[in-house]
Amino acid sequence: MSGRGADNTNTSDVRSDRIVTNSNGQPINEPFATQRVGQHGPLLLQDFNLLDSLAHFNRERVPERNPHAHGSGAFGYFEVTDDITDVCGSAMFDTIGKRTRCLTRFSTVGGEKGSADSARDPRGFATKFYTEEGNLDWVYNNTPVFFIRDPSKFPHFIHTQKRNPQTNLKDANAAWDFWTTPENQVAIHQVMILFSDRGTPATYRNMNGYSGHTYKWSNKNGDWYYVQVHLITDQGIKNLTNEEATKMGGENPDHAQQDLFENIQSGNAPSWTVHIQTMTEEQAQKLSFSVFDLTKVWPHKDFPLRRVGKLVLNENPENYFAQIEQAAFAPSNTVPYQEASADPVLQARLFSYADAHRYRIGPNYHQVPVNCPYASKFFNPAIRDGPMTVNGNLGSEPNYLATSKPYQYIQKDKPIQQHQEVWNGPAVPFHWATSPGDGDFVQARELYKVLGRTPGEQQKLAHNIAVHVCSATKEIRERTYALFARVDEGLAEAIRSESEQCANNVAKSKF
Incomplete structure (x- = not known):
């Protein structure tokens, strides 16, 4: 989360008197003096302050994302402007005017962390919503389809x-x-x-975001719909020509990062109007293509956009590494009434994204402040231990579901979804290759x-x-x-x- 306001988790262990210490908290007498034999002799292994600095320096980078390594981000909020409770029962949509704090990270896909913002590449458009029902991640792109x-x-x-x-x-x-x-x-x-x-795209502010995948949303009565999400820029679409992009990549490769930061800093907060498309199961069965096909868009004339709310980014991060580089987005991070569909690429992402963060940041990446479900809190006695456990580790709580302890579950408050899709058939290998004829063209x-x-x-x-x-x-x-x-x-x-x-x-x- 941000280092501002009520959130003190990033700075709670920082000395307010600004006395410089080593990582164990011991004050350092002189930052650049090293222990040696005489003034010009070899260094001594006992100089922990030097070793502390060098050893940490060797480890101060986490592995870069693969893909989406190069990116920028900002905090803001999502505000409900229209009632869609007939489509989705998630708490974040329950009241017009309700705001949910969020973090959005934009990125290129194929390049390394030091690559140029102007590369010819799709752009990631990932948003983490800190909702009262848990963290919700919309891990989208700026294109409505994929390869x-x-x-x-x-x-x-x-x-x-x-x-x-x-x-x-x-x-x-x-x-x-x-x-x-x-x-x-x-x-x-x-x-x-x-x-x-x-x-x-000319900037991150001048591009749209799309779910691409089909999702399943339900209302509290148990009615469900296939859904796609569109975030339409309020700044208008603006792109670069091939030559402009090449020139920009040489002159200012971080131009999109600079543009986003400076506009927010000056009070020019970018925003996106959020819309959804909905489709019933019956409508999906009549499509000329599969509703689970990531390479197809839903025609707007058949499935018109319906306005939901506004995404506004109005707060720059206080520290890029802590709040953007360590931010971990995964489509498996969802909340009640928003589910994944049977889209096979989405199904694979449910595993691969969270697994990438366990590798990149560690098994307790969800304890990093920017990833914490602070609005809903966390409790699971079996998810314990591991490197960098810093949240108290549930103290003396048994590390299994003990019969002597009370536990609560909310499934009884949610409609059972067994009446939704029913799948039957043998387990078969299926290569969803280009279809015969011209359907995919x-x-x-x-x-x-x-x-x-x-x-x-x-x-x-x-x-x-x-x-x-x-x-x-x-x-x-x-x-x-x-x-x-x-x-x-x-x-x-x-x-x-x-x-x-x-x-x-x-x-x-x-x-």
Whole structure:
């Protein structure tokens, strides 16, 4: 949490008299003097103050996220503006005007922690709500779809966005090899978003957030709906061209971090209007695609946006590492009446995100102040011990559910969800590859038409693809042209023309 106001957890062990000590609290006489044999002799192993400083310095970085390593964040609140209790019974929605404190972290996906804010990449848009029913994490992106719908492909896909294991360079061959492989061409919708100017947002304030996944929300009567969430920027959409993004990456690679911090600092708090789309089980059965398909959007004409509230970010962190780098988001962090659907990528994320934090920060990452469910508190006698247990460890409480102790549960207060989806069938391996025919290209073609409504956007899409793929091999380039020909022949030809000219120029420059 923030270091301001009622929260003193970050500073409760800090001396108010500002006397400098070692990590054990012993005052240090002189910060730069080292114990040695004589003035110019070897150092002494007994100099704990020196060893304390050096040993901690070696360990002051936690492993960076993989992916979403590079990011920025701020605190704020979510305010309910519209009654949606007919859709969701979560306490955070129970009263119009109710505010819930939150933390949002924005990020790029593929780059390292020191990479540029302007990279051509989806943006993470993760928000932690500190609700009275526990911490709720909306772990979203700034695009409504993604590249895959088979979770087993996620490590493979991310590796294609990282560095070549031999050259240690970014590898266009790997990226386009993955995207153009026939079984992976379901990615086409997201690839077109990525290589339009939407792939390089101008700032974090000027982009939307989307759940992407389908979720299941229930009201207190037990009625349930499939739900997708949209956070629409109140600042308006603003993007960079490919050349502007490249220039910005060299001149000010942290421009989005700077923009977010300075706007909040000056009182210009960014905000997003939160909407939902809802769908019944009966409607889902009539769709031309699966409701669990992460590569598809729900048409707004069939499933209109319904306003819920406002997300406002009005408070910068006091300490980036403590409050942003250590912030741990996971879609498994949920609250009553908001559940995961059977979307297979979401199902895999329920495990992988929390597990990543146990590796990155430690098994007690939820005890770090920024991750604590301070609004609801925590009690589970069996979740105990482990490295960095700092919350008292439940004291003398038995570490199991003892018959001599009283325990309370709230399931009796919630409607049983057994009337919802019913799944039957054998356990089978299923590769949800690109579908036969053109079904997975329909929305990509519609997107290309949408781009055509703004002068120059289709041309910029072709240009952005061409300058990226031109460094790939001739075989990969040809596969790329064939992929985009399934969207539009003119698009494919425009990519081919510029890419081949670029490739020839690169080849000539080597001689």
